[in-house]
Amino acid sequence: MNTDRLPLEIQALSPLQRFALLLVSSVITGGYRLLRGNRVWFGPGVIANHRLVIRGPGRVIVGAHADLFAFGGRTCLVARTPQARIIIGENARLNGPLLQADTLIEVGRDCILGQAHILDTEMHSVALDRRTNPEAPVRSAPVILEPNVWVARGAAILPGVRVGEGSVIGYGSVVTSDVPPRAVVAGNPARVIRSLE
Numbered sequence: 001m002n003t004d005r006l007p008l009e010i011q012a013l014s015p016l017q018r019f020a021l022l023l024v025s026s027v028i029t030g031g032y033r034l035l036r037g038n039r040v041w042f043g044p045g046v047i048a049n050h051r052l053v054i055r056g057p058g059r060v061i062v063g064a065h066a067d068l069f070a071f072g073g074r075t076c077l078v079a080r081t082p083q084a085r086i087i088i089g090e091n092a093r094l095n096g097p098l099l100q101a102d103t104l105i106e107v108g109r110d111c112i113l114g115q116a117h118i119l120d121t122e123m124h125s126v127a128l129d130r131r132t133n134p135e136a137p138v139r140s141a142p143v144i145l146e147p148n149v150w151v152a153r154g155a156a157i158l159p160g161v162r163v164g165e166g167s168v169i170g171y172g173s174v175v176t177s178d179v180p181p182r183a184v185v186a187g188n189p190a191r192v193i194r195s196l197e
């Protein structure tokens with residue numbers, strides 16, 4: 001087996017542990033392939049455990065060697081509408097985040113997501129008749145994480161946000177607007193606290 005292509009955390013395992021993990025992963029991804037047909041696509045070498053939850057009528061695409069294994073909580077990918085797409089890039093690491101898409105959530109290659117919440121829809125209308133008018137408008141807009149972004153635990157990324165390549169979203173941050181590349185942001189609302197060389 002060419003171990004160079006495995007995610008870093010998997011390379012650290014013993015051969016037996018690695019074999020067991022890859023076996024479990026193929027059972028989980030195979031199960032979702034059976035259940036969802038072409039509403040799911042996994043590239044080769046995707047890692048997952050029983051804490052992976054994929055729901056909704058939309059499409060979920062997971063790139064090669066992405067690691068969706070959740071230690072705590074669940075890695076939840078919810079494509080809430082038939083046209084929704086959730087795209088996870090190669091070698092991304094998702095440890096228990098919740099992604100909820102009405103349109104598009106794209107997680108670039110090599111991203112790391114802790115137990116964060118990423119949503120491309122407000123889910124409810126801000127209009128005052130939101131509980132009585134089924135036509136009350138609900139805002140939704142794609143969320144894009146460019147490659148190599150790290151989203152720490154407890155962070156939220158709201159609809160319409162693009163996070164630039166290499167940036168870091170600090171613990172508990174609420175990201176309401178675009179983040180430039182190679183920036184560290186923190187707080188609510190999230191603000192740039194420094195740049196990365």
Ligand SMILES: CC(C)(COP(=O)(O)OP(=O)(O)OC[C@H]1O[C@@H](n2cnc3c(N)ncnc32)[C@H](O)[C@@H]1OP(=O)(O)O)[C@@H](O)C(=O)NCCC(=O)NCCS
Binds near residue numbers: 114
């Ligand atoms: C994002 C992070 C790595 C940035 O670290 P850093 O660049 O070394 O930042 P610093 O600790 O130097 O902090 C710089 C400033 O930002 C503030 N700050 C840092 N992280 C913050 C956060 N999450 N929320 C609010 N403010 C924060 C600091 O208080 C400091 O403010 P000051 O200049 O007024 O004193 C770190 O803040 C973080 O969130 N770590 C948690 C990682 C985590 O959750 N890991 C779990 C696995 S996903």
